[in-house]
Amino acid sequence: MPYSERKISVRQPVYFDNAATTFPKPLSVRNAVSNTIAYAGGNPGRGGHPLAKRAGETVYRARESAAQLFGAQPENVVLTLNCTHALNLAIYGLLYTGGHAVISSMEHNSVFRPIAALARERIITYSIAQVSPDSAQTLANFRRLLRPNTKAVICSLVSNVTGQILPWRELAAMCKENGIAFIADGAQGCGVLPVSLSDGISVLCTAGHKGLYGIMGSGLLVTDGKIPLKPLMQGGTGSLSMSAAQPDFLPDALESGTVAVPAAAALDAGIRFIAQRGMTAIFRHETALCERLIQGLKQKPNVTVFRDAQAEYAPVVSFVLDGEPPADTAARLAAKGFCVRAGLHCAPLAHNTLGTSAEGTVRFSPSVFSTAAETDAFLHAL
Amino acid sequence: MKTVFRIASETYTEKAKRILAQNHISYRMQKVTGAEGCTAKFTADAGSERVFSLLRSNGIPFRSDI
Numbered sequence: 001m002p003y004s005e006r007k008i009s010v011r012q013p014v015y016f017d018n019a020a021t022t023f024p025k026p027l028s029v030r031n032a033v034s035n036t037i038a039y040a041g042g043n044p045g046r047g048g049h050p051l052a053k054r055a056g057e058t059v060y061r062a063r064e065s066a067a068q069l070f071g072a073q074p075e076n077v078v079l080t081l082n083c084t085h086a087l088n089l090a091i092y093g094l095l096y097t098g099g100h101a102v103i104s105s106m107e108h109n110s111v112f113r114p115i116a117a118l119a120r121e122r123i124i125t126y127s128i129a130q131v132s133p134d135s136a137q138t139l140a141n142f143r144r145l146l147r148p149n150t151k152a153v154i155c156s157l158v159s160n161v162t163g164q165i166l167p168w169r170e171l172a173a174m175c176k177e178n179g180i181a182f183i184a185d186g187a188q189g190c191g192v193l194p195v196s197l198s199d200g201i202s203v204l205c206t207a208g209h210k211g212l213y214g215i216m217g218s219g220l221l222v223t224d225g226k227i228p229l230k231p232l233m234q235g236g237t238g239s240l241s242m243s244a245a246q247p248d249f250l251p252d253a254l255e256s257g258t259v260a261v262p263a264a265a266a267l268d269a270g271i272r273f274i275a276q277r278g279m280t281a282i283f284r285h286e287t288a289l290c291e292r293l294i295q296g297l298k299q300k301p302n303v304t305v306f307r308d309a310q311a312e313y314a315p316v317v318s319f320v321l322d323g324e325p326p327a328d329t330a331a332r333l334a335a336k337g338f339c340v341r342a343g344l345h346c347a348p349l350a351h352n353t354l355g356t357s358a359e360g361t362v363r364f365s366p367s368v369f370s371t372a373a374e375t376d377a378f379l380h381a382l
Numbered sequence: 383m384k385t386v387f388r389i390a391s392e393t394y395t396e397k398a399k400r401i402l403a404q405n406h407i408s409y410r411m412q413k414v415t416g417a418e419g420c421t422a423k424f425t426a427d428a429g430s431e432r433v434f435s436l437l438r439s440n441g442i443p444f445r446s447d448i
Binding site: 044045047048052056057059060063073074075237238239240241242243247249250251252 | 391392393394396397412413414417418420421422441
């Protein structure tokens with residue numbers, strides 16, 4: 001197998017941890033950040049001067065790009081710090097009055113922890129639906145847990161551990177027929193899968209810095225505007241300042257304080273980059289690299305790859321070398337210049353489901369910039 | 383004929399700017415402070431019926447200065 005001609009080392013590493021955050025970023029994203037800092041450094045919505053206006057236009061362009069990508073109105077795109085922030089906004093904002101929620105057995109702690117916290121405070125009850133490689137079985141498992149007081153289903157589009165694509169459209173339809181809100185965690189799916197509010201999603205939460213190729217410190221909450229969400233934070237919005245009450249219209253209701261304008265600019269540039277490259281092309285490229293890895297792993301003895309022929313997957317692969325703790329595998333790879341994440345990936349529920357709670361897994365997640373040669377070199381390094 | 387209106391939200395201000403531009407309506411926008419706080423005051427070069435119809439059909443909340 002031909003390897004990368006570039007010398008791979010700790011000083012010049014190869015990055016396969018894009019499920020954590022994408023690296024590198026497109027040049028257009030890097031330029032957007034530096035140009036914003038250099039030329040649009042005002043605070044949007046806080047003044048009428050040229051730099052405030054430029055910042056306001058920059059932020060609105062990000063909302064427009066996100067709205068176009070996800071089938072929403074720009075004013076219903078809320079800029080957050082990250083996906084976790086967006087999910088907390090959605091979960092607390094909807095469930096603070098009580099009720100029952102259903103989550104999946106593959107959820108990240110950004111869903112599980114706020115839900116568990118609300119339950120500990122006896123504000124809500126919740127159930128965990130077992131995810132099966134068989135989507136119809138997964139759907140049935142969710143349906144069985146619905147109660148008359150179920151207010152929301154909160155579910156990842158894609159598992160951040162195995163890459164399994166959950167049947168979100170079918171779950172959204174089930175929620176709609178039962179008058180239940182569907183809150184989607186799109187952290188791993190957005191940017192590689194065609195996710196839209198028209199799929200029936202009530203609130204879509206996602207990271208700006210993963211598949212959307214923005215920078216860290218950005219996330220999105222995208223909604224159809226039909227479900228009011230109680231704000232987590234109240235403060236200055238640059239609107240209706242004489243009122244002691246938080247504005248009740250989006251996005252101001254859920255955005256207090258200064259918006260991260262460079263992050264918004266990066267998000268806009270990242271979404272345009274995806275559109276230019278083509279989401280389908282990106283998905284195919286990354287999936288091909290995952291397939292290449294899996295084929296290579298199958299040729300090695302004593303490797304467990306967490307994939308099932310029945311399920312559909314986004315480009316994330318978890319595996320374990322039998323007899324070596326995943327943390328040791330990752331450390332050994334890191335010493336050779338390969339960046340992967342090992343452990344529980346902030347998703348203990350998922351590892352309970354997989355039976356890997358003791359030590360977790362090694363996770364391989366390529367990006368549009370990853371190459372076949374780098375994948376081959378990774379396999380050789382294993 | 384000029385139409386004057388105010389928008390409280392930065393996001394809707396940007397949306398209004400685009401809608402007016404798309405419909406070839408020139409305007410002047412100024413940040414002002416009034417009884418309700420800071421707003422964007424638009425002076426659009428078109429009749430109120432046309433301007434307000436555009437704002438309403440695009441879901442932009444505004445306050446007329448008439």
